[in-house]
Amino acid sequence: MTVIKALTIAGSDSGGGAGIQADLKTFQELYVYGMSAITAVTAQNTLGVQGVHPLPARFVVEQIDSVFSDLRPDAVKTGMLYSSEIIAAVAERISRYRVDKLVIDPVMIAKGGTSLLKSEAVEALILHLLPLALVVTPNIPEAEVMTRMEIRTIADRREAARRLHDLGAANVIIKGGHDAVNDMITDIVYDGTSFTELSERRVDTVHSHGTGCTFAAALTAQLAKGTEMREAASIAREFVQAALTDTLGIGSGHGPTNHWAYAKHKGVIV
Ligand SMILES: Nc1ncnc2c1ncn2[C@@H]1O[C@H](COP(=O)(O)OP(=O)(O)OP(=O)(O)O)[C@@H](O)[C@H]1O
Numbered sequence: 001m002t003v004i005k006a007l008t009i010a011g012s013d014s015g016g017g018a019g020i021q022a023d024l025k026t027f028q029e030l031y032v033y034g035m036s037a038i039t040a041v042t043a044q045n046t047l048g049v050q051g052v053h054p055l056p057a058r059f060v061v062e063q064i065d066s067v068f069s070d071l072r073p074d075a076v077k078t079g080m081l082y083s084s085e086i087i088a089a090v091a092e093r094i095s096r097y098r099v100d101k102l103v104i105d106p107v108m109i110a111k112g113g114t115s116l117l118k119s120e121a122v123e124a125l126i127l128h129l130l131p132l133a134l135v136v137t138p139n140i141p142e143a144e145v146m147t148r149m150e151i152r153t154i155a156d157r158r159e160a161a162r163r164l165h166d167l168g169a170a171n172v173i174i175k176g177g178h179d180a181v182n183d184m185i186t187d188i189v190y191d192g193t194s195f196t197e198l199s200e201r202r203v204d205t206v207h208s209h210g211t212g213c214t215f216a217a218a219l220t221a222q223l224a225k226g227t228e229m230r231e232a233a234s235i236a237r238e239f240v241q242a243a244l245t246d247t248l249g250i251g252s253g254h255g256p257t258n259h260w261a262y263a264k265h266k267g268v269i270v
């Protein structure tokens with residue numbers, strides 16, 4: 001049996017809905033062996049983020065080295081990176097280990113408004129990490145920050161995707177969760193040549209904590225298996241749609257999505 005492996009470099013969410021926890025649950029559900037390098041520990045639940053405790057950049061590197069020296073991953077995902085020091089250290093290791101399947105989820109702000117990336121670190125993310133990306137997966141506000149443009153229409157999303165491609169990301173997926181049009185949510189996939197739109201009906205739920213992490217983790221798992229970009233994005237979209245539709249209803253705030261839902265609806269996927 002060939003074991004497909006993926007590494008997530010991200011923050012820990014004690015509430016289990018986003019961050020490292022969402023990534024590992026998603027990898028597991030898609031039959032990919034999950035590994036982690038933790039950048040920051042957050043005290044967090046469905047009501048918000050109560051505390052953030054970043055780890056030293058050198059200890060993030062130590063975790064990455066431990067993984068690569070023994071358990072070479074087939075794909076790597078980054079989530080919350082917090083500071084320019086951590087970003088520079090991660091980028092150096094990604095280059096050194098010649099990672100060709102790097103998924104960057106440019107996590108900036110948690111739903112409740114807590115910053116998960118220092119504002120001074122945005123430039124480092126663009127300069128050091130973006131050029132190493134096989135794919136970057138911003139939501140609309142993150143794409144606006146990185147491209148310094150306002151995104152209102154689907155044409156704007158396409159223009160932002162072109163700009164992020166010009167900044168060095170081989171593929172760009174702009175997620176449309178923050179802006180439903182006629183009750184439809186559209187993610188745009190751009191490969192540097194053509195655009196693909198992935199549209200699904202908006203699910204009306206407060207239990208959407210961690211959708212971005214879950215989408216990027218499902219994408220990473222599929223890319224690790226060798227699935228091509230558009231198909232991988234489409235499976236990731238389906239994974240999130242199921243996780244939002246069949247929610248767990250736990251917590252008194254923005255609850256987590258249901259990472260079991262996709263497998264429950266689809267049966268076994270290898
Ligand atoms: N209410 C919804 N109904 C259907 N799909 C959604 C909904 N909200 C988000 N999605 C999907 O979930 C994924 C994440 O999208 P979103 O734009 O919310 O990213 P994000 O803001 O990074 O996520 P997060 O809320 O975890 O930070 C995308 O594939 C998007 O289409």
Ligand SMILES: Cc1ncc(COP(=O)(O)O)c(N)n1
Nearest residue numbers: 011012018019110111209210
């Ligand atoms: C550790 C960590 N990483 C990422 C997110 C973003 O997820 P969301 O926007 O759904 O809160 C988060 N809240 N916590």
